[in-house]
Amino acid sequence: MLTYEQNQLITDVSPGTPLNKYWKKFWLPVLRSAALDVGAAPKKVEMLCEKYVAFRGENGKVGFLYEACPHRGVSLAMGRNENNSLTCIFHGWRFDAEGNCINMPTEKDQSFCNKVKGQGFPVKEAGGMVWVYLGEGEPPKFSDYAFNLMDADHVRPRASYNEANWLQNVETLLDSAHINLLHSDTTDNSKIPQYGLQLTAGNNTPQYTFEPRPYGLRSYSLRDNPNAELNNLRVTEYVAPGTAFIGTTDDEAGFAIIVLPVNNTRSLQWYIYWDARQPINNNLPDFAIDGTDPDDDNFAASRQGTYMYGQDRAAMKAGESWSGIPGVIFEDYAVAESIPVVDRTREFLGSGDLAIVRMRRILMERIKLAQDDKECVFADECDYKSLRALADMIPKDTDIKQHTYAKEAARKADFKDEHAA
Ligand code: FES
Ligand SMILES: [Fe+2]
Structure with a gap:
């Protein structure tokens, strides 16, 4: 039998909870590799109560980003998957597989791109699965089962x-x-x-x-x-x-x-x-x-x-x-x-x-x-x-x-x- 607080501690993965922070310390398999075709529509992924998108560029590399565009929050699941990047259809902000913003058609000063951080996450493919690291800092050694x-x-x-x-x-x-x-x-x-x-x-x-x-x-x-x-x-x-x-x-x-x-x-x-x-x-x-x-x-x-x-x-x-x-x-x-x-x-x-x-x-x-x-x-x-x-x-x-x-x-x-x- 647990106390209410103990039960919450080990079940509630909402953002900001201790359990959410703990889960984010691990590499997590979120999709089958075969679910992501080159240049195809991005796939929506929900994990730990947060929304993401995954896409595979022409070079075969998988990008894993927050679903909401960091400009005005539109879903990047509607984005254009081309040139090894995902482009938001609203104002054309473009993100590479690491989540770096690499183009902003609506800005004269492209250096604003460098201010947009934290959109992407580290990815590995192994065992036929796409593994991501959603935590802060360096990921741990990969779980080489x-x-x-x-x-x-x-x-x-x-x-x-x-x-x-x-x-x-x-x-x-x-x-x-x-x-x-x-x-x-x-x-x-x-x-x-x-x-x-x-x-x-x-x-x-x-x-x-x-x-x-x-x-x-x-x-x-x-x-x-x-x-x-x-x-x-x-x-x-x-x-x-x-x-x-x-x-x-x-x-x-x-x-x-x-x-x-x-x-x-x-x-x-x-x-x-x-x-x-x-x-x-x-x-x-x-x-x-x-x-x-x-x-x-x-x-x-x-x-x-x-x-x-x-x-x-x-x-x-x-x-x-x-x-x-x-x-x-x-x-x-x-x-x-x-x-x-x-x-x-x-x-x-x-x-x-x-x-x-x-x-x-x-x-x-x-x-x-x-x-x-x-x-x-x-x-x-x-x-x-x-x-x-x-x-x-x-x-x-x-x-x-x-x-x-x-x-x-x-x-x-x-x-x-x-x-x-
Ligand atoms: S909301 Fe994505 S570019 Fe504006
Ligand atoms: Fe069982």
Whole structure:
């Protein structure tokens, strides 16, 4: 249970809030690279309650600017995208990809251009996504996750939006206890063995172990399986504030989710799949496709606005479905959206919620650090490259930490070999 002030602190991303300042310390993936065509209409982007536009010039470079023209506030989404720059159609002020004003047809003295500052933001493209830095000062070291280092055809980033505060989406990712309940239609059918969900063995009371990490938190959830030789271990890597690496039994394939606050009641949620061995194409697990639209810029579009995600009460009554909602992803979205911003002053957290308690504590500490202008990202201490979650069956006497360290060490060695090659 949180106080009202604590709940506000970790949910409210409005400009000027401590949380807004904290989020702006990170590189944020805001669009798929493929969503921006050379010379095409700029795309509107809302992020952290503020409005931006993105465009790609003839030289292939992406510009990311405030949407409002710094002259009289007209939308640059209507601007002309030509000559590697964006020109406002109202009075013709022109901006390069960095946001520098490079022409003012309405001014005799062009030196006025130099006074117009702060319109653009640093951009990087990696993992098939456009990443931006919206904060002040120098950006941190880029988050060079494995999927950001691979050839484009080995990574499939899928974007979607839902109408929920970002934090409850992140909490769902760290909540191991719900898997066998909310998603029991899927786990019962063992439809997705490669992601290890079926291995939860009907055990709804995972035992958590935590390790603080510079990037956030490593959360182990161990499920005792009394009817079998092997126990089930899931290891989730939480990278504050909005990223989680989710367990897969396949060490060469990976899966991560990144949640970003569009505003206080809308989230952008990335599902990122990659495979070091082969191009990923359409080779995604069933749950990644189930019920989703083919559009990778928003695979949830046709679901948005459907009442309770089309919950099928007849199927629930007939024992055909627990949740009445088709697909793992939309089960998660439905519960997240069911209350746009959860009132955490009224909750009762139990032992199944310990990962969430730890995650919130990290957030509160780091938001405070950001507010005091202290280091709060710790990017230089993070080995992003070898981050990967686990979903394993392990002998009952296994030391779960040593087991995980060994896998991590093997991945680090792989990266060294690749760089040496
Ligand atoms: S409002 Fe954009 S140039 Fe005047
Ligand atoms: Fe879930």
